[in-house]
Amino acid sequence: MLNKKCLILFLLFINFAFGFQQQNKLSLLELFPVLEAKFEVKFSYSETDVKDVIVDAPQESETLNQIIDRLNAVTHLNFKILDARYIAVTTIDKKIAVCGLVISGADGLPLMGASVVVQNASKGTITNIEGGFRLDDVGINQQIVLSYLGYETIVLNAKDLREGDTACKTIVLKEQNETLNQVVISKFLTTGLQKRLDGSTILNTEKFGVLPGLTEPDVLQSIQALPGIESVNESIANINVRGGTNDQNLILWDGIKMYHSGHFFGLISAYNPYLTSKVEVTKNGTSSEFSDGVSSTINMFTKNEIAETISGGFGANLIHADAYLEVPISKKLGLHFSGRRSFTDVFSSPTYDNYFKRSFQDSELTTNSDNISESNRSSDFFFYDYSAKLLFDLNDNHKFRAHVISIHNNLDYNESYANNQGETESKTSNLKQDNLGFGGSWNAVWNDSFSTELTSFYSKYNVDAIDFRIETDQRLTQANEVLETGLKLKTLLKLNKSLNLLNGYQFSEIGILNGTTVSAPSYEKTKKDVLLNHALFSELEFNNNQTYFRLGLRGNYFQKFSKFILEPRLNVRQKLGNLFALKLQGEFKNQSATQIIDFQDDFLGVENRRWILANNGSIPISESKQGSFGVEFNHNNLMVDVEGFYKYVDGITASNQGFYNNFQYINASGSYTAKGVEFLINKTADRFSTWVSYTYSVNDYEFKNITPSVFPNNVDIRHSVSMAINYNVFEDFEVSTGGIWRTGQPYTKPLESNETVQDGNSVIVNYDTPNGENLDDFIRWDASVRYQFEITNDIEGTVRAGVINILNRKNSINRYYEVDPNDSDSAIMVNNTSLGLTPNISLRVKF
Structure with a gap:
């Protein structure tokens, strides 16, 4: 009886203590009326910003200023006393330190190496051996993404992980629980x-x-x-x-x-x-x-199986050297790695010279001011890329993969000149391009009929330029950044040996930034857009050796615009006996990220494409409708394929077509229609293969708000022929030769007898009918040889040699006009040409 009374007293004490503690905590919505009555003030705030904020109740002795200072210190809000009567409450993005301890939900053990990333920011870390992590200078309104291979990714608010007097929060990660198209x-x-x-x-x-x-x-x-x-x-x-x-x-x-x-x-x-x-x-x-x-x-797709032994290879040509390696760490764990780097910054080969001339023609590297001599200019260019893949087979039915890829280009351009005091000064401009990607997947086979695949990725693209312009003593800085994360879950159900059902969900978040700053006159512009897309997809695939069809449907929902796009898909192939087959294909697709071509704010004149995001207004989401029908003949290794197609793409803009005409600076959206016929004949045998392909197409723009509204597309190539023959002279020696002929692409010439016009304070080219002329036909003939040899029983060598444009034909690939600097009434032609005769040779070793 005594123990029962003691227990009751203990519970009453706990309840009292808890109630007392709760009474010392108030929400801001409860606190504001108290303070307004006591100090005769008025708080101005948004209920959404303050409704979930809990703070300590003020002491009786605290003044209003002391209370405001404390609230500023302990909340993510900004309290500002406007006058003796009014106090404004607004949100701010305070910087805080966050920390946590990541453990497995399966066994409670710490997870070392878990990824901790600040969402939409280039900030992150991995957990240590005890599963702990810490990040400084994180916005209190930002979100933290925690992920680990084989576990569900979670997203937490930074303010919930705020480092304080108490221990860091413990975070539990839960374990994550082809066939017919031959x-x-x-x-x-x-x-x-x-x-x-x-x-x-x-x-x-x-x-x-x-x-x-x-x-x-x-x-x-x-x-x-x-x-x-x-x-x-x-x-x-x-x-x-x-x-x-x-x-x-x-x-x-x-x-x-x-x-x-x-x-x-x-x-x-x-x-x-x-x-x-x-x-x-x-x-x-x-x-x-x-x-x-x-x-x-x-x-x-990269290699997806764990090798039994170490294998790899390395090689070099006249531009770069590379190596790759496949390492089986155990029967269940493997690592693949490849890397490549150019040596163009230390050695110039004839191949490099031709590539440099072709890539940088008509850029600031070759068309700069005449007062800077060629000897006072220098440029260094190099590139590298690498990729790595970690393969883990839990068993035959559950396989995990993680991979990374990085691509980098760097160009430094230096100019030296004499200033007004006769002293030599130099300025270096720089252009960098990077694309970094991370990805992971889990493939699970649950039974003979049902399997799932979960994939995710992160992709980051940057192009950054610093351009010192000597003529104007101006520093121009430009940036284009794309960040995208994506997640896809798909399930495959085998209904029977001839029928499959695919279902899935895909989420993507893409953000694009464009920035430009100019030193003189001072100018700065930065624009960033973010778009979230949810998609559900389903398709039925059937094959009984005579009939193949794939019928699919995809629904896309763009959260920002509350826009829903439905996309049907169709793919049918029907055999007619043993020789012929009929093909019918169709699809609707969409695209929210496109590139614009900026002729004024270009990156050193080398890279002038910027990625931008649809805004559902002046930049619409591009949507395509495409259909094709064809006949295929296949007998005794002879294949003849004829296919007609119709393609309509709506939602393109004038700025992303690269116009050199009167519309190049006009904001207009429109469409293009491409229709034509593709023909291919291909004969193969044990020692040779030869083919000829021909494409006829008509491709026209339609921009309803400009005149003329219909005119030829920039890539309206009416006739295109490709041919080649490969022949194995010996078992280890193969030669190949072939060529391309196509009609020249359209261009616009200035209006005769009135080549330029005054536009405000500027003189611009006065173009004639858009794309009314065509460049000369493009003709190129190439050749290659390959010789394989055995170094040892386990090591094989390969030598390849090739020549692009054996005829050394000077093909025009682009033409536009500029105002003549010596005669503002005339326009001068700028003609970009293709690669000249360009040899290359490579040596490879494989083991």
Whole structure:
């Protein structure tokens, strides 16, 4: 009985103590009326900002100023006494220190190496051996993202992790709980190229044969052998698929969306091919799990199996050296790594000289002021890239992957000149391009019929320039930054041996910043936009060896605009006997991030493309509708493919087309329509492969708010022919030669007899009908050879040599006009040309 009374007294004491403690805590909504009555003041605030803020009750002896000082110190709000009567309460982004202890929800043990990142900021750390972390100078309103391989990612408010007198908060992470689309042509154009039932093309880089002019299995260069895919300005980074611009291609590397694709500002692919196992190229009829590229999808996959032994290779050509390595740490854990760096900053080869001349023609490096002699100019350019992949197989049914890729280009340009005092001064301009990506995936097979895949990625693209302009003693700083994070969950259900059902959800958050500062006159402009997209997708895939179809639907919801876009997808292939097949494809797609071309605020005249984000107004979301129908003949390794296509893309802007006409500075949105026919004939045998492809297309713009509203597209190439032959002279010696012929792209010439006009205080070129003329035909013939030899039983060597443009033809790839500085009534022509005769050679060792 005594124990029972003691227990009751103890509980009453606890309840009293707790109640007393609670009485000493007040919400600001409760506190404000008390203070207003006591001190005869009035608080001005937003209820949303203050409703969840709890503070200690004021002491009886505290003055109003003391209370305000304390509230400023302990809350994320700003209390400002406006006068004797009114006090304003506003939110501020205070900087605080955050800390925490990350443990596993499965066993309670600390998680070392967990990622701790401040959302939408380049700040982060990893947990130590005890699972702890600490970050300084974090905005109190920011969010902290915590993630660990095999565990669910969580997002916490920084203010909830604020470091104080009490111990750091303990954070518990919970554990995360193809088949029908087969290859129909295993040797397509050359070894390592395959064609699938859905019409997509697979490039197997490890088995890739020789293509004319190439000394490396360059991923983005190789796909230009396919009909309907070309580069009108010879740049790998500027791939035009069925009349689209380069920014309309969705480029994925192990699920990471990439915003930068070329070294040397477009002439060399930024993706090292020696750990890239395959590349999947889709022009139409795309799976519903993909969107965001209205012209094509280029999906790259690195090797995904843990090797049994250490293997790798290294090599060099006249531009760069590279190495790659596959290391099996254990039966369940493996590491893949590749790295590449140019040596152009220490050694200039003839290949480098040609690439430099081609890349930097018509830039500040070659067209600067005449008062600076050539001997007083110098430039250093280099690039590097690296990638790494960690592979962990928990068992045969659960596989985890983590990967990183980094791409970097750097250009320094130095000018020396004599100042007014006769002293020599020098100024260095700089241009950097970077694309850094992180990604992870978990593939789970739950039973024979059901599997899931969870993937996530983070991609960051930056181009930064510092340009010292000697003529005006002006310093120009420019920046373009893209940050994107993405998450995708998809499930695959095998209904029977002929039927699959794919379902999934995808989330992406993209932020884009553009900034420009000028020293004299002082000017600064920074613009940042963020867009969140939620998507659900589903598709049914069927194959019974005669009929293949894939029917899909994707719904996209753009949170900022409350905009919903529905995208149906269709892909059908029907065999007619053993020789013929009919193909029908169609798709709706959208794209929210595009590039604009800025002719005034360009980056040293070298890189003039900036990524921007749709605002659902002057910059709409681009939407495409595409359909194609074709017939395919395949017999005795002879394939003939004819396909007609129609493509309509709405929501393009004049600023992202790169106009050199009277519309280049006009804000207008419009559309383009591309329609045509692609023809391919390909014959393969054991020792040779040959092909000829021809594309006829008509591509026109329509901008309803400008006159004329309809005119030819900048990449309106009416006729394009590509041909090549590969031949194995011996088992280890292969040669390849081939060429390209296409009609010249459109350009606009000045109005005859009235070439310039006055525009305010400036004189500008007065252009005639837009894209009314065409450049001369583009003709190029290339050749390559490859010789393989055995160094030891386990080591193999390969020598490749190639020549681009054997005929040394001077092809025009762009033409525009400028006001003649010596005669303001006349315009002078600026003509950009392609690579001249450019040899290259590479030596590789594989073990």
